[in-house]
Amino acid sequence: MSYHKDFCWLQKKKLKNHPFNNFIIKNATSLHETLKKEVAYFFEISLVEESEASLILEVKEESSIHPEGYKITAENKQVRIISSSDKGLLYGVYHLIRLFQKTKFVEEEILSEPENQTRMINHWDNFDGSVERGYAGKSIFFEKNSFRRDDENNELYARLLASIGINSLTINNVNVHKEESYFITDKYLNEIAHLASIFRKYNIKLFLSINFASPIEIGNMKTADPLNEEVQEFWNKVTKDIYDVIPDFGGFVVKADSENRPGPFTYGRTHADGANMLGRALKKHDGIVFWRCFVYNNHQDWRDRTTDRARAAYDHFYELDGEFNDNVILQIKNGPMDFQVREAVSPLFGALKETNQVLEFQITQEYTGQQKHIFYLVPQWKEVLDFDTWMKGKGSTVQKVLKEYPAKQKNNGITAVVNVGRDENWTGHKLAQANLFGYGRLIWDPSLSSDSILEEWMNGTFELSSNGKEILKSMMLNSWDTYEKYTSPLGIGWMVEPGHHYGPNIDGYEYSMWGTYHFSDSKGLGVDRTVATGTGYTRQYHDEVFEQYEDVATCPEELLLFFHHLPYNYQLKSGKTIIQHIYDTHFEGYEEVERYQVKWKSLKNEVDETTYLNVKERIKEQLQSAREWRDQINTYYYRKAGIQDKKGRTIYS
């Protein structure tokens, strides 16, 4: 395995002063070879048979440790990693690597178990090699409707994911096009099986995004009705064929009845009918279905101010709670809209009691700067997981809900659209790697702070002085705030160029069919989602949350315009009016990016040249883009409200 790629946080050279001379593996089965290879490679020690080895990896089946968890202890110059399965040993090894990347010995007993059972990555890769919402080059898996078969790269990628705890993967876009529909057939199953065999070595199960209309598209049938017996038979056969070649195949991810994708609605059936049909076909093979809840009317009339896209997922799925089979898992985006810079948390979390769920994040920076803008996403995700749904009183955070409801679930967890591509640095630029790393670490252990995750990532990635670390941290940790400041204000969202979603276009979605409006007029802006005078979306939350959002006085200000339509002269807690807040934040955000330039320049001698120049280029583009955001937003509101900036700065008239 040659490390031709800039191998980010898994850099062997960063391992320091470890005390190991040799190692032993006890009772590992399928992952034995992987464990052996990884330990030997990273620590440059040999596998031995003696029980006095300095590093011991041991499966104790009778242990109460979670099969993917691990305990690390140090005693008598021996370090021991124990788990109830060899999966846990693998994650323990990566933990050890992280420890020695920060030159820290094993000082106390470490017990780590994953908080989420499903820890998944979704690729939106198309078979032609393009990546939907991809900003790091073309697909690592596909090119021109064929499999790239870059086994070396795929294995690098598998261990990258394993090192942060990922255990599930889809390789193809949820928008399943014609040729990709054949992935589940003989035509491509050998290729899929080959990929599965690579990821299997790192405890990652392969899933496929499938086309709900497959019975028609590839099965030569006239219907895809989930209650039709022939359709059911089609799926039974499909799953059998898959499991014949991939016995541990994960299952399906489905985008149905969403943004023009086919689904059960065509046949007057419910999402439960559709999902359960697939669930039944997979059940006998222990497979599962992820059924996406990103369902809304995408032919809305902008004139209609009563329909509210934010309501859609809840309105569609809440009433089906309890109707889904136990191997069907609803996949719910973190917010009710679509991965905006700032939006409320989906009210489905805390509402569904009898339904398996995974939460879906977006690591790829679609609305968040497309890997040209620095944006460390972990703080945003953390805020979502920590959000209190009040499902069972105070403290019913999203993470707790995911873990505890429904009672016997075993696959709840988190998934995310990934940000990697064929770029030499995987993610467009090095700093964007922190989002992939941080995603894995956070969903394994949501109690970790954004800061400590960042620190772990920096330890693995760079050789920074402590001053350098502080500088980079100061850029990354306020990057959400910075981006939010120069883009759309106070939770309103959607002021981007339609289609590609990069750069400002304030009215770009204002007269569209997408249900994405800000309703700015001469007096004010915002979407009234209250029960009292608006769309009633606030009522989808439990009382305590509802009351907070419903009342403009208690609504968190970062979401103020997400929930309320307010006049430009409305006074915020800062004492500023909304219009002055818009002006101020837009100037501040731009100025912060100017400081990024200075800060990054000061790190010139602390990072490799390729990374330095690459990030420098990105920040230059970010600054240019932030300038457009600042000026277009400020001018737009100045022209609309006719109110002067109190500080007399340049707003183009």
Added chain:
Amino acid sequence: MSYHKDFCWLQKKKLKNHPFNNFIIKNATSLHETLKKEVAYFFEISLVEESEASLILEVKEESSIHPEGYKITAENKQVRIISSSDKGLLYGVYHLIRLFQKTKFVEEEILSEPENQTRMINHWDNFDGSVERGYAGKSIFFEKNSFRRDDENNELYARLLASIGINSLTINNVNVHKEESYFITDKYLNEIAHLASIFRKYNIKLFLSINFASPIEIGNMKTADPLNEEVQEFWNKVTKDIYDVIPDFGGFVVKADSENRPGPFTYGRTHADGANMLGRALKKHDGIVFWRCFVYNNHQDWRDRTTDRARAAYDHFYELDGEFNDNVILQIKNGPMDFQVREAVSPLFGALKETNQVLEFQITQEYTGQQKHIFYLVPQWKEVLDFDTWMKGKGSTVQKVLKEYPAKQKNNGITAVVNVGRDENWTGHKLAQANLFGYGRLIWDPSLSSDSILEEWMNGTFELSSNGKEILKSMMLNSWDTYEKYTSPLGIGWMVEPGHHYGPNIDGYEYSMWGTYHFSDSKGLGVDRTVATGTGYTRQYHDEVFEQYEDVATCPEELLLFFHHLPYNYQLKSGKTIIQHIYDTHFEGYEEVERYQVKWKSLKNEVDETTYLNVKERIKEQLQSAREWRDQINTYYYRKAGIQDKKGRTIYS
């Protein structure tokens, strides 16, 4: 020749009660066969040798009639068409056909001579078969980077053009892509020559759009500098090669230094340097160059309110007046912007005294409804030709300027981007054919009224009752007014979707680099192009016109916001405020399209079913689109100005 196409205004069946038994052709040379074929076909009579033939076509070289003009006389049951060349006879024959299409005998002597020498059609067809700004199917000439060789169709098209007096043609897009650059080489010259041979039969000279960077792109050279001798030699060889196979080749059309096309600016040369180089190469073969004046900064900063795209053509070319060779002809769009629904007339007309010129219209409905909206363009063109430049005092109309300046010019005239494609009806729907027909008729004889041209076209095309005629006329003759009403108000333009230019997007070009702004704010809108307080564009006109435009009180109201930035409460001559005018016209325009539906329905039994259904579909789309225009514009201004509609109609808030 099988008439598989719906052959519009050249329908034989519409010829009524003609008195001819036979015909004779005297002294015709190259067009003899064409004349013989057309007369025999349309009148179903035979060519004879007797001088007492009932129809006599005769070239009298000594005659003072313009070589393309004709005289038609009737005497002793003999009708006689005379010209000084057989070109004139061809146009005379088509005149005769038109006469008998309206069942009118030759009652008096008719003398008709073309007012414009160049009467040209420009295709924006790409070699791949697409048509830039084409709304009638794919290219009739090309498909997948090859020539379609549909000789039958091409000949149909040639006579269609000849029947309305067209004598020049380009077949390829002014944006000359890679492969099209080779049209001027051996690779494709035989194909071009074959096309030329078809159009030659109908007195139409073939021209090619060329790539100014050809010496680099296809000549393997390092420069395209017009003052470089090798570059000049390249073009000398190219023209020689062309004329070797097409002795009557017309010449080149060039879009240079425009919208990212290469040009002489790259080498620090002037447009005159570039155009004259090509002119010299063509001169020895009697070829000519059309050099387009559509040159402006397309990377403008929207923040900059001093730069004015409208100024660009004049600023670039006025100072070069007198520097162009006599076979170089500047091709100037009718307005200073880009074929908008309403804009001022280009101030270059009346400014250039020593430079050959053709005026460029757009028959294809780019900004004018894309052949989905009914829009009879002749009234708009007529207004341009009748516009008084005051070049030599009152009465110096654009048409007069084109004809009389410079003194010895022999190729001035008019060209236009055509609206035809591979659709069975040539132009997307039947009513759009009136624009092609009307274009040819108008530029032959600009004294014709829009109404009489429309009547001629209807006579050739339909079998309408006199009531039916009035109904269709009422739709067509007010179609400009209707479209203008529901789209952008008072000459402001550009409120379209960027890119494809269909449908409303009020701010679509407002923060762009294209120099196309309306500057709407909370108080008013419009572009201040005055000398007193604006960009000074008004000063590009002669005093009388300048003064009229400069003063808001005398500025024609349909161009009010093209020249002035005015408050919403500015009172128009109607007594209405601008904002009320916006509301009113937008409701009225939509209502007019509703009436189109009723009117067209009333013609159901007067037109063939295909045409009926086809146009019905288009009007349905037009109504839907007009609704979007109405509501988006009204809502946009209601939100921006905060002023209620006085009539209390529904404006979505």
